[in-house]
Amino acid sequence: MQTQRLNKTTIWGRLPAFLYCAAVLLTALSVAPRADAQSASAADPAARETAAQWLDRIHVAAQQQNYEGTFVYQRGAFVQSSKIAHYATRNDGEYEQLESLDGKPRKMLRHNDDLYTFVPERHLCVVEKRQNKDSFPALLATSGDQVLSVYEPKLLGSDRVAGVDSQVIQLDPKDAYRFAYRLWADAKTGLLLRAQTLDTNGQVLEQMAFTQIRIGVPADKTPIVSGMRDTAGWTVVRPPLESVDMEAQGWTFPSAVPGFRKIRELRRPMAARDANEPPIPVDQAVFSDGLAAISIFIEPVEHNSRKEGAGSSGATHVLVKRRGDYWITLLGEVPQSTLQQFASAIEYKAPR
Numbered sequence: 504m505q506t507q508r509l510n511k512t513t514i515w516g517r518l519p520a521f522l523y524c525a526a527v528l529l530t531a532l533s534v535a536p537r538a539d540a541q542s543a544s545a546a547d548p549a550a551r552e553t554a555a556q557w558l559d560r561i562h563v564a565a566q567q568q569n570y571e572g573t574f575v576y577q578r579g580a581f582v583q584s585s586k587i588a589h590y591a592t593r594n595d596g597e598y599e600q601l602e603s604l605d606g607k608p609r610k611m612l613r614h615n616d617d618l619y620t621f622v623p624e625r626h627l628c629v630v631e632k633r634q635n636k637d638s639f640p641a642l643l644a645t646s647g648d649q650v651l652s653v654y655e656p657k658l659l660g661s662d663r664v665a666g667v668d669s670q671v672i673q674l675d676p677k678d679a680y681r682f683a684y685r686l687w688a689d690a691k692t693g694l695l696l697r698a699q700t701l702d703t704n705g706q707v708l709e710q711m712a713f714t715q716i717r718i719g720v721p722a723d724k725t726p727i728v729s730g731m732r733d734t735a736g737w738t739v740v741r742p743p744l745e746s747v748d749m750e751a752q753g754w755t756f757p758s759a760v761p762g763f764r765k766i767r768e769l770r771r772p773m774a775a776r777d778a779n780e781p782p783i784p785v786d787q788a789v790f791s792d793g794l795a796a797i798s799i800f801i802e803p804v805e806h807n808s809r810k811e812g813a814g815s816s817g818a819t820h821v822l823v824k825r826r827g828d829y830w831i832t833l834l835g836e837v838p839q840s841t842l843q844q845f846a847s848a849i850e851y852k853a854p855r
Contacts, residue, residue: 554656558647560693572716653762759848797835
């Protein structure tokens with residue numbers, strides 16, 4: 504909710520600000536691991552294997568553990584708290600409720616990939632399929648071993664988050680194309696309790712952390728099931744979303760940055776500035792190195808007032824460029840130079 508994770512105006516912001524859809528879930532109070540903790544470098548193969556196992560545990564725990572808690576997202580002076588309840592059932596998959604505690608009320612209910620977002624001030628319910636499966640406390644879009652092909656792990660010892668004992672892991676990039684991460688995982692279950700994104704100087708760009716958490720609670724899916732069924736009085740909208748073959752449209756994305764793999768391609772309509780104009784088709788390709796994600800949005804110039812430029816918010820950078828009759832917008836939790844590298848490699852040849 505992801506947000507996946509500018510989806511980063513708030514974690515609840517919806518596009519036209521679908522450019523903001525990537526910047527919101529990574530969060531909270533920066534507390535370093537205990538100073539007396541011994542750090543183990545990945546130069547030790549055993550330490551690397553242990554780090555990979557922790558990353559896999561984090562991935563599995565987010566899906567298979569029952570937990571209820573409150574977490575905080577922090578980016579500079581911006582702070583937002585949310586409440587989450589997640590239940591994994593043996594025969595019926597995952598149920599989740601995510602509710603904003605600051606700003607305008609928002610509630611998201613999920614059963615597996617069926618996602619309902621309730622916007623009270625508009626009395627609107629948006630029903631769609633979940634696309635981002637690595638939103639906090641989920642983390643990985645791939646295996647721990649694949650992540651460690653582009654990140655160097657360090658085991659930083661133990662710490663406590665929200666009263667829970669945790670193992671601290673730092674992932675330093677092997678190149679200049681991505682940021683570093685510091686992760687706190689529950690020592691018993693592997694559930695991610697805190698995640699920080701760090702710049703090249705080790706300063707925290709964004710962070711997300713539980714301030715209160717209960718793990719292993721009994722499953723209570725009834726309120727979620729009832730909420731998804733009871734949409735009487737709400738305006739229910741089901742935005743069209745379809746898979747698209749962008750290569751067939753003439754676009755190719757050479758492997759410009761090591762470690763990033765294309766994980767999906769989608770097409771969705773965006774409302775035109777003039778309400779009398781038809782929706783604008785926007786194609787999106789998403790690339791991930793397992794931790795960081797980059798989205799490339801392509802939309803026609805016609806009926807569109809976008810401008811070229813670049814910007815950032817916390818760890819999330821955006822780059823907008825024009826290529827002939829198309830706007831190309833790149834958005835990701837990576838340095839601006841990485842987006843520039845991606846943009847320079849994009850090729851277009853009009854299909855016959």
